[in-house]
Structures are given as C-alpha cells and as structure tokens.
Amino acid sequence: MGYAEFKAPKGLIKVEVELAGDQILRISISGDFFMYPEDALERFELALIGSRVDRKSLMERVENFFGSSGARTPMVEPEHWIEAILRAAGDKIT
Amino acid sequence: MRIDDAPMSMAIDEALLKLNSEGKSPNTVRFWRWLPSTVSIGCFQSAELEVDFDVAKKYGVEMVRRITGGGAVFHDHGGELTYSVVCGQDRMPDDIIESYELICGGLIGGFRQLGLQAEFKPINDVQVGGKKISGSAQTRRWGSVLQHGTVLVGPDVRLMFELLKVSPEKISDKFISSVYERVTTVALELGRKPGFDEVRGAMRDGFAGALGAELVEGELTQEELKLAGMLKPKYASDEWLKKR
Numbered sequence: 328m329g330y331a332e333f334k335a336p337k338g339l340i341k342v343e344v345e346l347a348g349d350q351i352l353r354i355s356i357s358g359d360f361f362m363y364p365e366d367a368l369e370r371f372e373l374a375l376i377g378s379r380v381d382r383k384s385l386m387e388r389v390e391n392f393f394g395s396s397g398a399r400t401p402m403v404e405p406e407h408w409i410e411a412i413l414r415a416a417g418d419k420i421t
Numbered sequence: 422m423r424i425d426d427a428p429m430s431m432a433i434d435e436a437l438l439k440l441n442s443e444g445k446s447p448n449t450v451r452f453w454r455w456l457p458s459t460v461s462i463g464c465f466q467s468a469e470l471e472v473d474f475d476v477a478k479k480y481g482v483e484m485v486r487r488i489t490g491g492g493a494v495f496h497d498h499g500g501e502l503t504y505s506v507v508c509g510q511d512r513m514p515d516d517i518i519e520s521y522e523l524i525c526g527g528l529i530g531g532f533r534q535l536g537l538q539a540e541f542k543p544i545n546d547v548q549v550g551g552k553k554i555s556g557s558a559q560t561r562r563w564g565s566v567l568q569h570g571t572v573l574v575g576p577d578v579r580l581m582f583e584l585l586k587v588s589p590e591k592i593s594d595k596f597i598s599s600v601y602e603r604v605t606t607v608a609l610e611l612g613r614k615p616g617f618d619e620v621r622g623a624m625r626d627g628f629a630g631a632l633g634a635e636l637v638e639g640e641l642t643q644e645e646l647k648l649a650g651m652l653k654p655k656y657a658s659d660e661w662l663k664k665r
Contacts, residue, residue, distance in 0.1 A: 337544050339492075341470060357467040357665050359492030361544060363517060363561060365464055401517045401544050 331414030335360065337402035342415035344380075351378050354412070360403050367398035380416040385409045422452055422621060423641075427459040427485035428656035429649065430496075430503070433641065434569055435488060436648035437507040442563035446645055448508035450527070450628045450636055452621045455496040455503065459483040460584055463491040463558060467665050476584050486662050489558035489569065491545060493585050500576030500606070502620050504528070505569035506628065513566050518543050521559060523631065524568045528555050530627025531572075535620065537610050545570070552605035574620050575608030 332341045338360025345353040354375050362368050374392040378384050389405040392398070425433065430453060440446030458480070460472050464487055471493040472484055482495075496503060506524050513520040521544055528547045532539035532554065539555075542548050547555040557570030581604075608614035629636045641649070655661050 341467065355665070357465055357470065359463050359466060359490070361490040361517070361558070362465065365488070365490065365560060368465055399517060 329415045329418035331411060331418050332358075333407060333411035333414055335403045335407035335411075337361075338400075338407075340403070340407060340411040342411045344412060344415040346380065346416060349379050349381070351375050351380060351412075351416075356408075356411075361401055363399045363401075367396055370396060371398070375412070380413060382409060382413065385412055422454065422617065424454045424456045424498075426456060427461065427483045427496075428653045430455055430459075431461070431485055431487060431656045432649040432652035433645070434505050434507070434567055435652050436645050437505070438560070438562060438565050438567040440645060440648060441507045441509065442565040446507070446642070448506075448512065448634070450504065450506050450625070450632070450634075452502055452504050452624065454498060454501070454617065456498050457481055457483050458498045459485055459496045460493055461485050461487050461496060462493045464488055464560075465490050465665065466493060468663055471586050473584055473586050480580065480584070482584060484662060485656055486664060487558060487569075488562075489560045489567070491556065491558035494556060494571055495576060495581040495584055496571065497576035497581070500574050500608075500614075502572040502574050502617055502624070503569060504572065504624060504628075505567060506632070507565060507567050508632075510561055510564050510566050512632075517559070520566065521545050521557060521568070524559070525555070525557060525570075526631035527628030528557075528570070528572065528624060530630045531620070531624035532607075532627070534623035534626055535607060535611065535615065537607070549605055549610055552603060554605050554607065554610070572620060572624060573604070573606040574617065575606050575614040578604060578606070 329344050340358045343355040354372050378388045389408050462471050522541050525541050525547050529539045537549050539547050539549050545557045546553050554573050559568040
C-alpha cells in the first residue's frame with residue numbers, strides 16, 4: 328500500500344492506494360475537503376479502480392467522474408486529486 | 422442552552438435536518454455546548470489519521486464523526502460554543518461557497534456585536550486579524566441544508582493541538598507560537614473571556630440579521646428529541662466512528 332498526502336487550496340487529501348502493476352487495484356481517499364453530495368466519494372473511489380497511474384489516464388477518469396456525476400468539491404480541482412494519487416502510487420513504487 | 426454529549430449533539434442536528442426536509446420542523450438556528458469535550462471529525466476523515474486516541478483517552482475527550490465534511494474540530498466544554506443552522510435549500514444560494522458565506526455572515530455579525538472585526542475566508546472559515554476564530558461545515562440533504570460550526574470563545578488551544586494528531590515533540594514553544602499565528606479566540610481578541618450567554622446573544626442577533634429572519638426562542642420539540650434519540654446510537658457506534 329502506498330500512502331501520500333497533498334494539500335489542495337482548501338483541503339488536505341490523503342490517499343492510500345494498492346496497485347496491480349501500474350493499475351489501481353484499491354484506493355481509499357480521506358481528508359478534510361468538502362464533497363457534495365457526500366456519498367459521491369465512494370463512487371469516486373470505485374470509478375478510479377482499474378485506472379493506470381499516469382497523469383493522462385487519471386485525468387480522464389477524474390474528469391469523467393465529475394462530469395457525469397455532477398459531484399462538487401469546492402476549491403479542489405481534478406489536478407489536486409491526481410497529484411495526491413500519483414504521490415501515493417509513487418510511494419508504493421519506491 | 423443545551424449541553425450535550427457528542428452522539429446527542431450530532432443526532433439532534435441530523436434530526437433537525439431530516440424533519441426540516443419533511444416540513445415537520447421549522448428553519449432553526451441553535452447553539453449548544455459539549456460535555457464531555459469532544460473532537461468531531463469530518464465525514465471524509467480517517468479517525469486514526471486525525472486524532473491521537475491516547476491523548477483523547479488521557480484527557481477524557483470523546484470523539485464523533487459528523488455527517489459534514491471538513492476537518493477535525495476540538496469542542497472544548499470550557500471554551501467553545503457551537504452553532505447550527507437548518508433551513509430549506511430554497512433559502513440558500515445554489516453555489517456552495519456563496520451559501521457558506523451567507524450563513525457565516527451570521528457569525529460575522531455576532532463577532533461585530535462583540536466588538537471584533539471579522540471576515541469570511543472561503544470556503545468555511547471566519548477570521549479576525551487573519552487568524553481563524555470559527556470554522557463551519559455544511560451538508561445538503563433531502564432538500565434542506567445543515568451548517569454547523571464553532572465559535573472559539575476561549576478554548577485550550579494547546580490541548581487542541583495535542584489532540585489533533587500532532588506529535589508531542591511538535592508541541593514546542595516554536596510550534597505553539599506558530600499555532601497562535603493561525604488561530605485566535607474571542608478571549609484573546611477581547612482580553613477577557615465573555616460568558617457563553619453573551620456570545621450566544623451576539624450570535625443570535627448576527628444570524629437574525631444575516632438570514633433576514635425573525636428568530637423565535639424555543640426548545641427542541643418532542644418529535645425532534647425522539648428522532649435524535651433514535652439516531653444517537655449510530656453516532657455512538659465504533660462502526661460509524663471508524664467508517665473510513
């Protein structure tokens with residue numbers, strides 16, 4: 328399991344990730360951010376499973392999720408989630 | 422003013438939100454204190470990552486998970502006043518930050534009445550002199566909005582930072598001075614610690630102004646208390662606390 332924290336403009340994002348090769352097998356996101364509706368977080372985690380851990384693949388998944396779900400995370404942008412995930416994945420690799 | 426334990430405090434807020442959404446409970450502003458002192462964590466936080474369980478046990482501090490996001494908050498029985506606002510979503514802007522700003526306007530009005538120049542800091546903070554004096558968290562469910570938050574009257578700031586997963590090594594004089602750079606309290610700003618009733622009165626007037634509402638004093642209804650009683654076990658459960 329790789330673990331990392333990333334401080335977005337409003338919200339500390341904490342990610343725990345387990346990889347299978349370069350793909351996300353399991354991911355757990357926690358932190359002091361705000362997400363509306365709150366139950367979107369679990370769906371967000373599910374949506375990330377299977378994604379490769381490169382910036383482009385993650386951006387596609389993240390943007391797709393927010394676009395289709397309508398979930399809102401004030402002052403936390405897609406690139407913040409991606410940075411947190413990449414750091415956690417990097418922790419695993421090293 | 423009610424003084425409630427952690428599970429009841431959260432259960433009352435959820436009960437008011439649910440009943441308000443069903444048209445069975447009016448739009449409400451309430452104020453209360455916590456006993457025992459408690460750390461509440463945001464619904465997206467991991468309990469173990471945020472709170473030093475050993476320190477909490479040592480000082481008899483309880484823990485509870487909120488249904489709102491945001492960070493870990495220390496509700497010091499001796500120094501913190503908590504507020505919550507429950508109203509229909511039609512009363513609130515759709516934009517999330519705008520709605521926080523509107524409700525926090527009540528706090529700003531209250532601080533002004535106490536003699537303090539307070540400002541809104543997006544998303545969810547109120548500051549005096551650039552330092553945080555209040556934090557809030559909001560959820561929107563079933564067509565209603567619940568926003569609750571803190572008023573730092575005169576809490577034990579040192580204990581706060583000891584509880585919130587900062588290693589004891591960090592509680593050095595240097596760290597404490599940096600803590601005081603980020604956080605302030607009504608007591609620190611006024612040079613005296615006002616009574617809770619005084620703060621409540623100021624905040625009550627602040628909210629009346631900001632919400633454009635006439636506030637009528639009342640107690641929780643039987644229905645509200647009954648639903649809160651049914652919700653309380655959830656908040657008291659280990660399963661809920663350690664959910665994430």
